Amino acid sequence: MALNVAVVGMGNIGNVHAGCYATDPLARIVAVCDIIRERADAAASKYGCPAFYSVKSMLKSGIKIDCASMCTAGKENGGDHYQATMDLLNGGIPVLGEKPISNEVAKARRMVALAKKKRLRYGINLNHRFTPAARLARGWVEKGCLGELNMINMRMWINNPNETSPHFHIRALHPHSIDVMRYFCGDIQRVQAFFKRGKTVDGKRRVCWSNLQVNMLFANGVLGHLCGSYDAGGGFGLESCEVTGSKGRFVILEACEEVTFYSRQSTETEHYHHLGGMTGFGETFPDRIHVWLEQNAKKLAPARIDGSGEEALKAQLVIEAAIESWEKGKIVDVR
Ligand SMILES: NC(=O)c1ccc[n+]([C@@H]2O[C@H](COP(=O)([O-])OP(=O)(O)OC[C@H]3O[C@@H](n4cnc5c(N)ncnc54)[C@H](O)[C@@H]3O)[C@@H](O)[C@H]2O)c1
Numbered sequence: 001m002a003l004n005v006a007v008v009g010m011g012n013i014g015n016v017h018a019g020c021y022a023t024d025p026l027a028r029i030v031a032v033c034d035i036i037r038e039r040a041d042a043a044a045s046k047y048g049c050p051a052f053y054s055v056k057s058m059l060k061s062g063i064k065i066d067c068a069s070m071c072t073a074g075k076e077n078g079g080d081h082y083q084a085t086m087d088l089l090n091g092g093i094p095v096l097g098e099k100p101i102s103n104e105v106a107k108a109r110r111m112v113a114l115a116k117k118k119r120l121r122y123g124i125n126l127n128h129r130f131t132p133a134a135r136l137a138r139g140w141v142e143k144g145c146l147g148e149l150n151m152i153n154m155r156m157w158i159n160n161p162n163e164t165s166p167h168f169h170i171r172a173l174h175p176h177s178i179d180v181m182r183y184f185c186g187d188i189q190r191v192q193a194f195f196k197r198g199k200t201v202d203g204k205r206r207v208c209w210s211n212l213q214v215n216m217l218f219a220n221g222v223l224g225h226l227c228g229s230y231d232a233g234g235g236f237g238l239e240s241c242e243v244t245g246s247k248g249r250f251v252i253l254e255a256c257e258e259v260t261f262y263s264r265q266s267t268e269t270e271h272y273h274h275l276g277g278m279t280g281f282g283e284t285f286p287d288r289i290h291v292w293l294e295q296n297a298k299k300l301a302p303a304r305i306d307g308s309g310e311e312a313l314k315a316q317l318v319i320e321a322a323i324e325s326w327e328k329g330k331i332v333d334v335r
Contacts, residue, residue: 001297002025002026002027002028003026003027003028003066003067003293003296003297004028004030004063004064004065004066005021005027005028005029005030005065005066005067005068005069005293006029006030006031006032006033006058006063006065006067006068006069006093007021007029007031007032007033007043007068007069007071008032008033008034008055008058008068008069008070008071008072008084008088009033009034009070009071009072009073009080009084009098010032010033010034010036010039010040010042010043010071011034011039011071011073013071013073013098014032014034014043014069014071015043016285017069017071017096017125017285017289018032018043018046018047018069020285020286020289020290021069021289021293022047023286024286024289024290024293026290026293026294026297027289027293029047029048029049030049030050030063030064030065031049031050031051031052031058031061031063031065032044032047032049032050032051032052033051033052033053033054033055033058034051034053035053035054037051037053040052040053050063055084055087055088055091056087059087059088059091059093065093066093066094066296067093067094067095067096067121067292067293067296068088068093068094068095068096069095069096069097069098069125069289070084070085070088070095070096070097070098071098072084072098073098074103075103075164075165076100076103076164076165076167076168076171076172077098077099077100077103077168077171077172078098078099078100078101078102078103078171078172079102079103079104081097081098081101081102081107081111082102082104082107082110082111085097085111086110086111086114089111089114089115089118089120089122090114090118092118092120093120094120094121094122094123094296094302095115095120095121095122095123095309096123096124096125096289096292097111097122097123097124097125097309097312098124098125099124099125099126099175099176099179099312100171100172100175100312100316100319101124101175101309101312101313101316102316103171105313105316105317105320108309108312108313108316109313111309112309112310112313115302115309116302116310119302120302121295121296121300121302121305121308122302122305122308122309122310123292123295123305123306123307123308123309124175124307124308124309124311124312125285125288125289125307126175126176126179126288126307126311126312126315127176127284127285127287127288127307128176128177128179128180128239128255128281128284129179129180129183129306129307130284130287130288130291130306130307131255131256131275131276131278131284131287132256132275132276132277132278133252133255133256133257133258133259133272133275133276133278134180134183134252134255134256136259136272136275137184137243137250137252137259137261138183138184140248140250140261141184141243141245144247145247145248145261146243146244146245146246146247146248146249146250147245147246147247147248147264148245148246149184149185149220149222149243149244149245150222150223150244150245150246151222151223151224151225151243151244152181152184152185152218152222152223152224152225152241152242152243152244153224153225153227153240153241153242154177154178154180154181154224154225154226154227154239154240154241154242155177155226155227155228155239155240155241156173156174156176156177156226156227156228156238156239157227157228157229157230157231157232157233157237157238157239158173158229158230158232158233158238159230159231159232159233159234160173160230160233161200161201161230162230163206163207163208164207164208165207165208166207166208166209167208167209167323168207168208168230169208169209169210169212169228169229169230170195170209170212170228170319170322170323171316171319173228173230174212174226174228174315174319175312175315175316175319177226177228177239178226178315178318178319179307179311179312179315180239180241180255181216181224181226181241182311182314182315182318184241184243185218185220185222185224185243186218186219186220186222187218187219187314187334188216188217188218188219188224188314188318188334189217189218189219189333189334190216190217190321190331190332190333190334191214191215191216191217191318191321191322191325191331191332191334192214192215192325192330192331192332193212193213193214193215193322193323193325193326194212194213194214194326195209195211195212195326196209196210196211196212197209197210197211198210198211198229198230198231199231206230206231208230209326210229210230210231211228211229211230211231212226212227212228212229212322212326213225213226213227214226214228214322214325216318237254238254238255238281239253239254239255240252240253240254246264247263247264247265248261248262248263248264249261249262249264250262254280254281255281255284256274256275256276256278256279256280256281256283256284257273257274257278257279257280258271258272258273259271259272259275260272288307291306291307292305292307314334317334317335318334321333321334321335
């Protein structure tokens with residue numbers, strides 16, 4: 001049976017979520033909400049549901065909502081998430097939020113704590129791991145095909161000329177890369193970071209630290225490295241992830257486009273191109289949203305959902321530790 005779904009924040013990504021719900025048999029869009037009336041009204045006529053201009057009025061309307069997507073943005077793309085998420089959770093509604101969970105760790109902790117207290121499913125759209133390629137590779141790790149894990153190298157870069165604050169790049173983009181690293185290798189304990197401000201294409205020094213290299217030590221002893229940039233892009237090359245172990249290694253390109261297993265002792269490789277028919281990054285959204293719907297339809301225990309608020313919080317703690325490492329010039333424990 002289809003779930004009644006609301007979408008809050010009808011900008012670019014809110015409309016991507018709504019488009020996924022509109023074509024997913026597990027969902028029926030029953031409300032859209034944006035503080036910009038024209039955006040809410042346009043979405044309401046597109047998706048055939050009532051428009052609301054605040055979360056509070058949507059909750060008061062009495063419309064039955066089984067779960068909601070929360071797609072606001074704000075400072076460092078996460079500054080507006082807090083109040084609307086708290087209102088939805090206080091209204092008893094499971095929430096799928098956008099990344100970053102928040103640009104402020106204290107608020108991220110409060111949202112995760114409220115969801116836990118109310119026993120509500122709280123997920124974040126950590127969509128880079130929601131690919132058949134990542135699932136296969138995680139299976140290789142779990143089945144021991146790589147042996148004991150040794151290292152992970154992650155690269156994620158795009159050309160994003162937007163400027164806000166000094167830490168816009170790491171806070172807005174790297175919840176994704178760090179989540180993928182955690183997905184394969186577990187909790188990160190210590191980090192050491194170097195940042196560089198790049199230049200805009202017209203030669204001006206950027207406000208944000210738009211290039212970074214971060215070393216990581218995982219709780220299980222794995223060594224990690226993250227390379228990130230907002231000054232790159234230019235065609236093919238959003239992300240690559242390589243995990244090595246005592247028996248073999250795998251490489252994933254562009255989240256879903258190529259995945260290859262290389263044995264340490266044999267020249268034979270196992271290679272998939274567009275595994276599961278997923279051809280590009282855009283298709284990670286319907287995959288992630290479908291998993292969220294399935295897990296809600298099954299009433300999965302909040303602690304068991306994929307890409308939870310708690311996992312997003314853990315990625316955010318790594319981000320804050322990397323910032324502290326760069327600012328203080330030292331290795332920082334993630335806490
Ligand atoms: N997962 C991904 O791959 C991915 C990709 C890009 C962006 N994002 C994230 O998606 C989010 C949205 O990005 P965007 O580009 O669509 O932003 P946007 O600014 O285009 O849209 C945000 C919308 O939220 C509305 N809004 C703000 N506060 C509100 C409130 N209290 N109640 C209702 N509506 C409110 C705004 O009016 C606006 O229309 C950001 O957090 C961003 O980081 C995720």
